[in-house]
Every structure is written in structure tokens, then in C-alpha cells.
Amino acid sequence: MSDDATGSVSAERGLHGSDQSVASFDEDRGSVLKSIQRFLHEYPTAIPFIVLVIGILIFSVAAGGRFFAPFNLSLVLQQVTIIAFLGIAQTLVILTAGIDLSVGAMMVLSSIVMGRLTVTYGVPVELSFVLGLLTGLVCGLINGVLVAVIKLPPFIVTLGTWSVYGAMVIYVSHSETVRAQDIEAAGPLLQWLGHTIRLGGGAVLTYGAIAMILTALIIWYVLNRTAFGRHVYATGDDDEAARLAGINTRGVFIAVYTLAGFICAVAAWALIGRIGAASPLGNQTANLDAITAVVIGGTSLFGGRGSIVGTLFGALIVGVFRNGLALAGVDSLWQEFTVGILIILAVTIDQWIRKISA
Amino acid sequence: MRKWTILKAAVAGLAFYGAMATASYAADIVGLITKTEGNPFFVKMREGAQAKAKELGLTLQTFAGKFDGDNDSQVAAIENLISAGAKGFAIVPSDSSAIVPTIKKARDAGLLVIVLDTPLDPIDAADATFATDNFKAGELIGEWAKGTLGDKASSAKIAFLDLATNQPTVDYLRDQGFMKGFGIDIKDPKKYGDEDDARICGHEMTGGAEDGGRTAMETLLQKCPDVSVMYTINEPAAAGGYQALKAAGKDDGSVLVVSIDGGCPGVKNVAAGVIGATSQQYPLKMAAMAMEAIEKFAKTGEKPKPTPGKEFFDTGATLITDKPVNGVESIDSKKGAELCWG
Numbered sequence A: 001m002s003d004d005a006t007g008s009v010s011a012e013r014g015l016h017g018s019d020q021s022v023a024s025f026d027e028d029r030g031s032v033l034k035s036i037q038r039f040l041h042e043y044p045t046a047i048p049f050i051v052l053v054i055g056i057l058i059f060s061v062a063a064g065g066r067f068f069a070p071f072n073l074s075l076v077l078q079q080v081t082i083i084a085f086l087g088i089a090q091t092l093v094i095l096t097a098g099i100d101l102s103v104g105a106m107m108v109l110s111s112i113v114m115g116r117l118t119v120t121y122g123v124p125v126e127l128s129f130v131l132g133l134l135t136g137l138v139c140g141l142i143n144g145v146l147v148a149v150i151k152l153p154p155f156i157v158t159l160g161t162w163s164v165y166g167a168m169v170i171y172v173s174h175s176e177t178v179r180a181q182d183i184e185a186a187g188p189l190l191q192w193l194g195h196t197i198r199l200g201g202g203a204v205l206t207y208g209a210i211a212m213i214l215t216a217l218i219i220w221y222v223l224n225r226t227a228f229g230r231h232v233y234a235t236g237d238d239d240e241a242a243r244l245a246g247i248n249t250r251g252v253f254i255a256v257y258t259l260a261g262f263i264c265a266v267a268a269w270a271l272i273g274r275i276g277a278a279s280p281l282g283n284q285t286a287n288l289d290a291i292t293a294v295v296i297g298g299t300s301l302f303g304g305r306g307s308i309v310g311t312l313f314g315a316l317i318v319g320v321f322r323n324g325l326a327l328a329g330v331d332s333l334w335q336e337f338t339v340g341i342l343i344i345l346a347v348t349i350d351q352w353i354r355k356i357s358a
Numbered sequence B: 001m002r003k004w005t006i007l008k009a010a011v012a013g014l015a016f017y018g019a020m021a022t023a024s025y026a027a028d029i030v031g032l033i034t035k036t037e038g039n040p041f042f043v044k045m046r047e048g049a050q051a052k053a054k055e056l057g058l059t060l061q062t063f064a065g066k067f068d069g070d071n072d073s074q075v076a077a078i079e080n081l082i083s084a085g086a087k088g089f090a091i092v093p094s095d096s097s098a099i100v101p102t103i104k105k106a107r108d109a110g111l112l113v114i115v116l117d118t119p120l121d122p123i124d125a126a127d128a129t130f131a132t133d134n135f136k137a138g139e140l141i142g143e144w145a146k147g148t149l150g151d152k153a154s155s156a157k158i159a160f161l162d163l164a165t166n167q168p169t170v171d172y173l174r175d176q177g178f179m180k181g182f183g184i185d186i187k188d189p190k191k192y193g194d195e196d197d198a199r200i201c202g203h204e205m206t207g208g209a210e211d212g213g214r215t216a217m218e219t220l221l222q223k224c225p226d227v228s229v230m231y232t233i234n235e236p237a238a239a240g241g242y243q244a245l246k247a248a249g250k251d252d253g254s255v256l257v258v259s260i261d262g263g264c265p266g267v268k269n270v271a272a273g274v275i276g277a278t279s280q281q282y283p284l285k286m287a288a289m290a291m292e293a294i295e296k297f298a299k300t301g302e303k304p305k306p307t308p309g310k311e312f313f314d315t316g317a318t319l320i321t322d323k324p325v326n327g328v329e330s331i332d333s334k335k336g337a338e339l340c341w342g
Helices: A002-016 A020-042 A046-062 A070-095 A103-119 A125-148 A154-173 A180-186 A188-194 A207-225 A227-237 A239-244 A249-275 A286-296 A308-327 A332-357 B002-024 B040-056 B071-084 B100-108 B134-155 B169-182 B210-223 B235-247 B264-271 B283-300 B333-339
Strands: A196-198 A204-206 B029-034 B059-064 B088-091 B112-116 B128-131 B158-162 B200-205 B229-232 B256-261 B277-280 B318-321
Touching (some): A020 A332, A046 A332, A070 A103, A070 A207, A070 A227, A070 A286, A103 A125, A125 A249, A180 A188, A180 B235, A196 A207, A239 A249, A249 B210, A249 B235, A286 A332, A308 A332, A332 B200, B029 B040, B029 B071, B029 B283, B040 B059, B040 B283, B071 B088, B071 B100, B100 B112, B112 B283, B134 B256, B200 B210, B210 B235, B235 B256, B264 B333, B277 B333
Parallel strands (some): B088 B112, B158 B200, B256 B277
16 A cells, blocks of 8 residues: 555656656556556456456357356366365465465375375274374474474475475375275265265356365455454565564464465365375376466465465466367367466566556 | 505505405396386386396396486486496386487496386387387277277267377377277377377376376366267276266266276276276386396396387287177286286
8 A cells, every 4th residue: 555655656756857748648648557557456356357257258159068058167166176275275375475385295195194094004084084184284384384483485495395295195105096996985084075066057066166165265264354364465575574563474474384284185185075086196286286376366476465266266267278278179288388378477467567566 | 645655555445345345245236217206107117126136136226207207317317327337227218219318328338228118219229128019008908999889889989088298109109009909090100189080089188197087088078978988098097087977977887998007906997897998017027027137138248139020028918808809808807906016
């Protein structure tokens, strides 16, 4: 807010000091662009929302009726559930101007712990479920302590723990997949988020997708309606200023990384629901997909600006483009290509919006 | 001057110790370099090599890349083996062309290089290649699918769950092998996607894992709701694809599922009716044979020879199904479970 005020004051000063007609021309052009810029600064979810709507419109024409069918649209939601979960966790961390490269590894590790304890070691499923959730939480806590207490850069910390948790995946799983049928027999609870609700018009919602949306709503509430949420934004904007203002920034960092780890463990539950099995092989680049969703969703990699809803839209944009291009018969090579372009556009827009406060 | 004398004495001492060490522990060093640690196929390969090396009294050093496609780690591993004075090594190349110059360096240094599973490009850049005939493995499941469908084969709708956009050798060989076995005109046998057969529903990438398999099959089901055959690059992709079929209510046997690998979870899925047929390959055997070949080379200087009529030594692929088809040789899932890996 104070930044906006400074911006308009300096603009007025420029106006007084220059030729009147030229200045008014500049002012006009500038004010239209500036008001767009200001609007986007205030509503970071606007761009991803518009892109999502445009994407849906384009593919409704290009890919025909199959794309716009209720079933297919609900299918896209199912397909982005896992990435959106990780994206929610990632958004929390990126809001504090950090990054968590280990989200995918934490998720796979939690799912392997749940599946393997239940099937291979015969642990009661309720217990292994809780231990699986704790696994994510503890992994996140370790990240948080390394960042907040030992004060290492988040990129380095999570680059390291990405490897560490990834190695633990191989150690715990023996590189073996826990089969879907075995999990179904020993612990159906682990597949519970894979159950579906049929809605009108053929749309199908999985419990996993609903859990993801609920998680997003909860985190949205925490970020926007609680003191802790405002502390997260403040810490991300300028952690030194936040600390001087009396915010326990160390506590904020630890809480954010731990919460992110826990959300990854919930994502692990949804992952077992989705693929039935607990597999050490997949989701190797899920951390990058999550960052993609966050960035396309309009959250700034420099911290302090962005939203959970934006991340949800970001994940949906990627899902809609992949699905739409595939249904239109476009090679998967060009699906990747398009996602890359979307990332660059998103960061370009972010940089441009940030100029308003410069 | 005295400093130099001490240094010389130290060097002489070290050389003596080195000579003693070589003399008393004269075990030949051999290497095994796999693509990654995180794949049961390579884990089994390592176990096979370790058992055989122990039996033959060889010292085995194992290496792996960090991810599928990690050429740098493999280059470093080869350099380490050369400087360790290894007699030879077996490698599953992550990048079948980029590794070639380093392999030449090793062969020039006198090491025997045996390539496992994924042939080099060109294949004769190694001393020998021990591998599954992936094209043949694909052909077997293609023939089985065609035979099982009978008259309906001409109106089939086939979903292809492939590996990756860059179409590595194993990917196009299996895919094109299946098409040949099924009776599809494959055009250029070195790539898929150039065919114009109306029975092809589409190709989607899975990364060879469950999550990719599920998403890919969901997409293809959207394209062709009347799909009747699901080809999969490997069994994890098949298990993921099956989850998509299940969600769509098509797990009633109306869609034939074929795959390749013959890992134990995959063979169990054949027994459970999830996979109709799979082509089994033998990583333990590949690795054990490579250890034997290197030992023989170290003793006699003799190099292994390829299977007659092929550019590589074929370690075999066997069709596993509980619903055999006339004219396609196969074994059942019970027998397959005895031979499976992972």
C-alpha cells in the first residue's frame, strides 16, 4: 500500500516538471497500463483465472465436444489433484521467499512408508497411516529447522534433502512397488481417497480431489484470516522488517516448512488413492511440476505476493493444456513446449507487475 | 636432499606395498554400471552380478547414475574403473550415443566392455551386447493380442502407453515390435507415430511408472472410449493404466492389456488377470553372464560372441500368459513366477 502511494507521488512530480502536452499523453497511456498493473498487483489470481478460461474456450473449439464434456473437465481436476496438493505446500514456502525442492520426495517417501509398513510388515493400517503422515511432517520439520535455525538458504537445504529423502525412498522400498491389489487387501484405508462421487452430466469427483480443495480452502483461510497468515506474507516480503516489527520469523519459517511436509504426506495418501499402488518410481519431477503450478498461478518467486487459489488455477491451466492438446491430437512434445512457454509468460507478467512497487 | 631421500623411500615403500597387495589379493576388478539405483530391474541386475562375481572370486565395483539419462555419472564411473585397473565392466548405458567416446577410451585402455539391456548406437562400439531382443519381446505380445482377438483384430482400437517423447531404443523397439506382431504397417521401424493404421488410438507417455500410466490411459480413453487393446511399455505403466480402466468400468476383461518385463509384481498381475500377457526378460542372467565373460577374457583374452544371425547376444524373452494362443509359444504365470525378478 505504501509502495503504491510513493509510486503515484513520483508520477505527479514527473508531470509538473515536463512539457504539459507530452506529459499528459504519457500520463494517459501510463495510467491505463498502470491501472491494469495495479489491478493485477491487487488481484494476483486474475491472470491465471483469465488464462484458464481462455484455455478452456480454445480447447472447447479445437478439441471438440469431448473436451468440454463434464466428465472430461472433472477428469482434468482428478489429474491435477496431486500436483495441486504439492503446489499448495510449495506456495506456502514460496510466499516466505523460499523454495522447497523436496516436496515430491517427501510425498513418495510418505506413500512408501504407508504402503510398505501395511503390506510388507503387517503393521495395522491405521498405525502405518499415521506414521506415514508423521514421516512427511518430520521431513518438513527438518527442512524448517535447517532453514530457520541454522540459517541455510532454502534452495540449498531442500536440494540436499531432495537427495536424502529420495535415497530413503529407495532404502525403504527396496526399489519395489507395493502392488495395488495387496494394498486393497491389507489396508483399503490407504486407497480411500481414490473413491468417487458421481455428479450430474457424467462428472466424477474423487475424494482426493475434494480433499485437495478442502486443503486449499483451509490454507486460504489461514493465510488470509489469521495473524499467522499475515506473518507469512510479511516474512516473505521482508523478513528483517518483519522481525523488527515483532514477528517471530524463525517460528514462521519452521511452521511453514513443517506444514508443507504434512501437506505432502496428505498428498501421498491421495497418490495411493489415485494409482492404487505405492510406487518408488513415479513422480520424480513432481517438485518441478508443483513449482510450475505456483509460478503460473501468479505467486511471486521473490516472496510476499501470491495466493493458494492462484496455484489451484495454475495447476488447472497445466492440466487443461495437456489434456486439451492431447485430445486435439497434438504430440506430447508440444504439450511440454506449451507448458514451458506458459512458465516464461507467467514470470514475465510477474516481473512487470512488480515494477509498480519499484 | 634428505627430504628427497625420505620421499623416495616413501614412494618405494608404497610401491612395494602396492605390489604386495596385488600379489596377495590378486582378485581381478570388474565393474557394473547401471542407469539408476531406483529401479528393481537394475537392483536385480546388481544382485546377479554380485553373486556371480563372488563365485568367480572377482572384486566387483558397482556404480549407477542419479536418474535415467544421467550420462555424466556413467562417464565418471568408467574413468574410475580405468584408473582402478579393472579388467572390464558391464554397463547399461543411460545415453546410448553420448557414452560411446568414453567406452572407446576404456577399450583402448584394454578393458572388456559388455553392454547390457540397451544397445549402444552404433551397437559395435562395445565388445559385446547382452540384451533382451526388445523388438521380439514386443512382437510376442502383439501376436498374442492378435490371436486372442481373432476376427475382432481387424476392428480393434489400440491405446499405446509408451515411455518418453525422445523415444529411446527400448521404447521404439517394443512399440514397433508389438505393431509388427499385431499386423500393423510400421513404416520407419526406428520410430513410432508415423503409422496411419486407423486402429491406432494414440500414443501417450508414461515415464514407465504408475502415475504416468494412469494419466496417459485416462487421456486415451477420452480419445477412444471404445478402446479394446492397451499396449504398455512396462508393467508399472500397465498397473497405472489398469487403474484408469477400472475407474471407467472397463476392468471386466473387455480391454486386453499387454506388457513387457516379467518382474514379479507384473507376473502376479498376469495371474490376477490385470495383464493378459507379458514378455519376460532376464536381468539376473544378463549380469551373471557378463561377469563370466569378463573373467574368461581376463584369463584367456577371448571375447564373447553374439547370437548367430544377430548383432548381440540374445538373453531371451518368454511370453507369460494364462490364456495361451495357438502358434505363440508361452509359459503360464506359475512358471513365470519362478523365473521372475524384482
